[in-house]
Amino acid sequence: MADQRQSRVSEEGSQWEKRVIDILCSDERIRNNAYVVKGTNNEAQEYITDKGGVKIPTKDLKIEYEVNGTIKTYLIDNDIVVYSKAKQKIVCVISVKKSLRERAAQTAYWMLKKKEAGKDFKYIFVTPDVDRELYNPEKPTRSRKKWRNILTAEMDGVFVVGDEQNRQPYQDGKFYVGNAHLVDFVRRLL
Numbered sequence: 001m002a003d004q005r006q007s008r009v010s011e012e013g014s015q016w017e018k019r020v021i022d023i024l025c026s027d028e029r030i031r032n033n034a035y036v037v038k039g040t041n042n043e044a045q046e047y048i049t050d051k052g053g054v055k056i057p058t059k060d061l062k063i064e065y066e067v068n069g070t071i072k073t074y075l076i077d078n079d080i081v082v083y084s085k086a087k088q089k090i091v092c093v094i095s096v097k098k099s100l101r102e103r104a105a106q107t108a109y110w111m112l113k114k115k116e117a118g119k120d121f122k123y124i125f126v127t128p129d130v131d132r133e134l135y136n137p138e139k140p141t142r143s144r145k146k147w148r149n150i151l152t153a154e155m156d157g158v159f160v161v162g163d164e165q166n167r168q169p170y171q172d173g174k175f176y177v178g179n180a181h182l183v184d185f186v187r188r189l190l
Contacts, residue, residue: 021038046058078095089121124156125151126161133157135170
């Protein structure tokens, strides 16, 4: 039972990652000026290879730790990577989570490690917010709950995306609702 649940949760997460990639690649400027690819969790992988064979180095996604006198390297959470063709570097890493729970803390933690390591790409959090933990469209200014405050304080941007027919665009500091806000944010990085 637990294995089936985990498999279903992983599949749903992959579907949302693909949806976010589709949202970004629906924009002609992003499509022409960037590679938007699924990230990796393989610590030993030196490159992420896109469908066209382009190799994006993973070294900028790695954070070094000292563990008992030994240096270890770990990848930050990198569900989606945006690589600028003109700048020839990673400009944005996206953590996509369908629901928050402990996942929000994990993403905020990796943002802190990214800052400590001096990485210059933007690190953002994207969610459909299916449980309305970050945003309630009926009470947009009263939706400032714990995770919204923590994530907007730590991340370069927090985006609620998904079904545009049921959402009015909204912005509050580094918190954005609507697919267009995500597209605009990434376009500015290219």
